[in-house]
Amino acid sequence: MESREAGRCLDQVELRALAGAQPGQAPPDLALHVAGCTSCQARLLAADLPERQARAARPAGLPRSLGALLARALLVLAAILLALYSIQRLLG
Ligand SMILES: [Zn+2]
Numbered sequence: 001m002e003s004r005e006a007g008r009c010l011d012q013v014e015l016r017a018l019a020g021a022q023p024g025q026a027p028p029d030l031a032l033h034v035a036g037c038t039s040c041q042a043r044l045l046a047a048d049l050p051e052r053q054a055r056a057a058r059p060a061g062l063p064r065s066l067g068a069l070l071a072r073a074l075l076v077l078a079a080i081l082l083a084l085y086s087i088q089r090l091l092g
Contacts, residue, residue, distance in 0.1 A: 004029050010040050015047055 010018065010030060018030045034040045 004033070009037060010034065010043070015040070015044055019044060019047065 004014075010033060014027075014030050018026050018034060021027065034044060
């Protein structure tokens with residue numbers, strides 16, 4: 001891969017390459033630039049890129065969000081049980 005011109009902001013092709021990369025697999029030179037460039041960070045976040053939509057639509061992300069949802073539901077349940085227990089102690 002040809003090396004990028006230092007200090008130059010990412011073009012559309014490079015933004016797509018970065019957005020389409022798997023986590024941890026982004027081209028290091030592109031990631032390095034975006035890490036220090038708020039302009040490119042904003043463009044990356046604002047960009048409506050097909051690569052990102054395809055990745056978000058993949059069911060691979062489902063178990064993680066399902067696990068987070070389950071953990072949250074358990075926390076809420078524990079809070080409710082604790083509240084009921086407290087009320088019972090106060091009344092009993
Ligand atoms: Zn930039």
